[in-house]
Amino acid sequence: MSGDPSAPTAEAVRALFTRSDGQYLFARWGRPIAPVVFGVDDATVAVFKGAIEAIVTLANHRMAETDPELGANLMVFFLREWSELTATPNLDRLIPDLAPLVARLEEADANQYRSFRFDEGGAIKAAFVFIRMDDAMREAAAETIALSQMVQTIVLWSDTAFVGTSPLAILRRGGPALLKPEIAGVIRASYDPVMPQMSTDPTHALRLAARIGAAQ
Structure with missing residues (x-):
């Protein structure tokens, strides 16, 4: 060392x-990352794309315009309330047990959640990132939110890796x-x-x- x-x-x-x-x-990730961002203006989308590119470059990984199987394989959603998830068409097809999940997030007063999908070999093939814009999130710079989320999505960290830090x-x-x-x-x-x-x-x-x- x-x-x-x-x-x-x-x-x-x-x-x-x-x-x-x-x-x-x-x-x-076992495939190039093809991102899409929902719920924010074009300027914030550009910030997120910049953060994704920075972390992908750090990892010496790759990005793509589309994923041949999924279209977009990294989906980022900005929300005001978790209840918006259950009102999003077809999201329950991507996120199993969506209604109970929303209830848990509301009870925990959470402001972020990430869900991953894996291929047959166990590599990440898709990720879904949900960000609820509570007071803490609104006080943070868009660049900080974007960088934090992409760091936590580029690999599958422990569920306790960044608790309290x-x-x-x-x-x-x-x-x-x-x-x-x-x-x-x-x-x-x-x-x-x-x-x-x-x-x-x-x-x-x-x-x-x-x-x-x-x-x-």
């Missing part, structure tokens, strides 16, 4: 992909949010061609950490 302080330990990497039930589960850092008050170097390193190593697209083996974290250290 490198002596670089931004290089996470193998234990820290393992924690990022160990779920609350104790299972280690990693997955990355953020993958982003703000270096000065009022300044732009930046991706933390250690998280950038994990993303970059995750897309190394020699690494698997999906893994449930905790030793995967050792391989990730080794590649992060070698790169630094």
Whole structure:
């Protein structure tokens, strides 16, 4: 391992992909990302597309205009209330048990939710991102929201990975949010061609950490 302080330990990497039930589960995108954004103006769409391009470039992955199977495989929805989801035509075909999900999100007073779909090999083939514009979201810059969501969508992180913390850092008050170097390193190593697209083996974290250290 490198002596670089931004290089996470193998234990820290393992924690990022160990779920609350104790299972280690990693997955990355196995196909080019074809995004579409709903519910905001063209300027915000452009901000989101810029954030997607930045994270995809970091990962050395690819984007596409369309996905041959799904059309768009990354769908981002901005909402005022979670109840809007049940009123969206055909969304229940994409999101199983939509009504109970909406009820849970309302009860939790959540302001974001992400749902993933996987191919036969376990790689990510689609993701659905829902953002409810509550007071906290309205106070955040569009660039910060976009970068945060795309970081959390480029790989399948643990459900506890960013509880009480953020993958982003703000270096000065009022300044732009930046991706933390250690998280950038994990993303970059995750897309190394020699690494698997999906893994449930905790030793995967050792391989990730080794590649992060070698790169630094």
